Amino acid sequence: xxxxxxxKMGRFLLVTIQVxxxxxxxxxxxxxxxxxxxxxxxQGVMIDISAVSIVDSFMGRILSNIASMTRILDAETVVVGMxxxxxxxxxxxxxxxxxxxxxxxxxxxxxxxHSKIVPDxxxxxxx
Amino acid sequence: xxxxxxxKMGRFLLVTIQVxxxxxxxxxxxxxxxxxxxxxxxQGVMIDISAVSIVDSFMGRILSNIASMTRILDAETVVVGMxxxxxxxxxxxxxxxxxxxxxxxxxxxxxxxHSKIVPDxxxxxxx
Numbered sequence: 001x002x003x004x005x006x007x008k009m010g011r012f013l014l015v016t017i018q019v020x021x022x023x024x025x026x027x028x029x030x031x032x033x034x035x036x037x038x039x040x041x042x043q044g045v046m047i048d049i050s051a052v053s054i055v056d057s058f059m060g061r062i063l064s065n066i067a068s069m070t071r072i073l074d075a076e077t078v079v080v081g082m083x084x085x086x087x088x089x090x091x092x093x094x095x096x097x098x099x100x101x102x103x104x105x106x107x108x109x110x111x112x113x114h115s116k117i118v119p120d121x122x123x124x125x126x127x
Numbered sequence: 128x129x130x131x132x133x134x135k136m137g138r139f140l141l142v143t144i145q146v147x148x149x150x151x152x153x154x155x156x157x158x159x160x161x162x163x164x165x166x167x168x169x170q171g172v173m174i175d176i177s178a179v180s181i182v183d184s185f186m187g188r189i190l191s192n193i194a195s196m197t198r199i200l201d202a203e204t205v206v207v208g209m210x211x212x213x214x215x216x217x218x219x220x221x222x223x224x225x226x227x228x229x230x231x232x233x234x235x236x237x238x239x240x241h242s243k244i245v246p247d248x249x250x251x252x253x254x
Binding site for chain 1 (some may be wrong): 130131132134135136137141143145146175177178208232233234237
């Protein structure tokens with residue numbers, strides 16, 4: 001079961017991270033998200049990390065990389081559901097997740113993505 | 128990281144199962160979903176099992192239980208993203224997931240939930 005599913009929801013993709021992102025899995029995830037953005041012409045990616053209680057510089061870099069890669073493909077990335085302790089750790093590690101949008105939860109992340117994407121903003125889920 | 132996150136999206140909850148559901152984790156998931164349905168007054172629960180490649184009678188029963196429990200609380204449960212091999216295994220095991228709605232993917236599951244829920248059907252995600 002070592003594959004993180006990428007769920008397509010309308011124009012957005014949703015990824016929930018529930019397992020430790022060791023090297024291989026993280027690189028696979030990066031590649032799979034980029035493939036999915038291209039395949040589905042997604043305009044936004046939401047990464048839920050509410051189950052992640054430990055974060056390190058590797059994971060911080062992976063999140064930054066995904067955001068940078070999707071931006072080149074014209075999609076925005078929002079990291080949602082960060083636990084307070086993770087935010088503390090990230091700043092203490094000197095990793096303020098530059099260039100990555102964050103939101104408190106999936107719903108707020110969805111609002112943020114909607115606000116970042118200008119055209120046909122009434123479309124959602126059902127389209 | 129042994130906690131499966133339950134994401135609230137409008138009137139629905141989304142759960143993606145990415146790890147093996149051993150006894151304790153499965154029972155916790157059951158309890159957490161029921162708690163979340165009550166807390167958020169959710170009208171539907173979607174369980175994505177696209178990352179699940181092996182299913183056994185225990186997992187089949189857990190899915191049936193969750194569907195029955197949420198139904199008592201006036202919420203419907205849809206299992207989405209089942210791999211073909213899992214469908215084959217379930218039927219061969221004699222576990223046709225009685226009483227559980229299924230859909231091919233999250234989007235179709237969302238449509239199914241919308242069709243099952245009669246009032247204020249224009250509400251979604253953003254509400």
